[in-house]
Amino acid sequence: MEEHASKNGYQKKLSVAIVGGGLVGSLAALFFAKRGHDVHLFEYREDIRKTPQVRGRSINLSLSSRAWSALNEVGLQSSMAQHGLPMQGRMIHSLHGDTKSIPYDRRTNQCIYSVGRKYLNEVLLTATEKYSNVNLYFQHKLVSANLEEGRLTFLITTSNKTVERCFDLVVGADGAFSTVRRCMMKQPLFDFSQTYIEHGYLELCIPPTKEGQFAMPYKYLHIWPRGEFMMIALPNQDQSWTVTLFMPFVKFKQLDTPEALLKFFNTNFPDAIPLIGKDKLISDFFKGKPLPLVSIKCQPYHISNKAIIVGDAAHAMVPFYGQGMNAGFEDCLLLDRLLTKHGSKLDLVLKEFSEIRVKDAHAICDLAMYNYVEMRDLVMRRTFIMRKKLDDFLHWLMPSKWVPLYNSVTFTDMGYSKCITNRKWQDKV
Known part of the structure; x- marks a missing residue:
């Protein structure tokens, strides 16, 4: 195989298949392209840049620190900052029409940003086209895979023909109902659970x-x-x-x-x-009609040194913490850092990714479930508001020692599981 320079000396030039041309798949393609690998991005839908947005499936995205860090690594932070609309807190509407604002961060006034899903997907896809080593394949539906060999079979929906390809690494970024994950489930010792609310x-x-x-x-x-x-x-x-x-x-x-x-x-x-x-x-x-919400947990996220799943394929969550996309983008950033650490030793990269990520991904899935209760009910309670004010005061007094749960999840890169541990300690105090 051809070798090329990297931050970690020299590493092999890999042929990488990314299944799923959504947000996380497109970002993953950018990270691998920056490293000089041959990237092949497969998406079963048409090019989103040429099709109207599908109504009813576009719950707006909330960009926070984890996503910003990933976008910054691929040079897209400034362009997204110009598009995103800052939201500095929650505005609560009572039954009588009164409103009350609850800032996210009274100390430093940090914001989350509202971004359109389609716009961000278009920006990411267009950015991949600036790399000559990225190939985009739309209307290619994955129908079967031998992940241990890196062999994928796609149905080209425009011609109803199938094509088989082999790759050094397969990255499954094909969403909550991932075909790549379904193939992984055939492996022994693979745990999987899904919960519809x-x-x-x-x-x-x-x-x-x-x-x-x-x-x-x-x-x-x-x-x-x-x-x-x-x-x-x-x-x-x-x-x-x-x-x-x-x-x-x-x-x-x-x-x-x-x-x-x-x-x-x-x-x-x-x-x-x-x-x-x-x-x-x-x-x-x-x-329209009401659509379902699912939470998915599984492990491990990899098979030997040939395949890995990221984003919703690995940890779909309900949208109430606004962390689904942020967690998926953080997956890409973590994977890139492990490639810097281990070079082309994919067996070490993928194994460590699973070891690090599973615990945190399960944690944010649980937090997302909890936050629905907070948003629809607790925010109106006097005890919640009192605790929020106390957290804000202690955070102002001891900014590095007392970080409220929401702030740690949204405005830091603290592991999600550590955010929960930190909150339990605060509850005891």
Whole structure:
């Protein structure tokens, strides 16, 4: 094999197949391309840059420190910073229409950033095309794989023909219902579990005002917590809001007529009706259907020195901590650092990746589940607000010793499992 220079001396030039051309797959392609490897990125859909966005599947992304670190390594931090809309805290909407802001970080005013999924995917894909050693294959569906040999078989959906290829390394970044992971499950000692929650989500939209402005203060993640269910809204570049209603499926089924829908919103989200508009609310609600939310845990994330899974393929999570994409991007960054550490010794790289990542990935999956309870219920409780103020004060007093749970998850690169351990220590104190 051809060899090339790296930070760790010389390493072999690998042929790398990345299955999945979404956010994490595209970022992984950039990391491998920077190292000079031959990268082949396979995506079963059409090129997202040439197709309209599919409605109802685009829960806005929240960029935080972990994603920024990864984007910075591939030179995309500044371009995304210009696009992202900063959210400095939560804006809580009461039943009576009153609002209360809860800053994420009173001490240093750190923000998370609202970014459109399609836009970020387009930026990443376009960035890969700047490398001559990256090859993009759209409408290629993985149908079978021998991962121990690095052999993949794809169906080209435009011609209904199959093609077989062999690679030194296979990276599965093909989402929560990963075909690569399904092939891994045939291996002995592979653990897998998935949990569907009884709540689904449906996407709505608050349009800009007649003057073309945001209809609400835009530097916040807006939340309508209602105990058993909730609604959130994230700002978009065009001054609209992506609104997502999270609710038990049984409640969605009860809203089967426009009258039932309007009665439900008048009771639970009265201030949102004039923002969305009655006609638009009815149209958008009945145009789509509630979609499920799944949490997936598995281990290990690799097979020998030939295959690895990252992102949702390894650890799909419910979206309530805004860490799904951030964790996936951190996967890519960790994998790149291990390649720097071990060079072309893929057996060491992949083994250590699994050893390091599994514990943290399981931790953030659990945290994401917990945060749904916090967002839809606890944020309205007096005890929660008092604890939040105490955490903020102690963080101000001892910024390096007392880091609140949300801050450690969102604004640091502390391991997710350590974030939980740190919180348990704080609870004891």
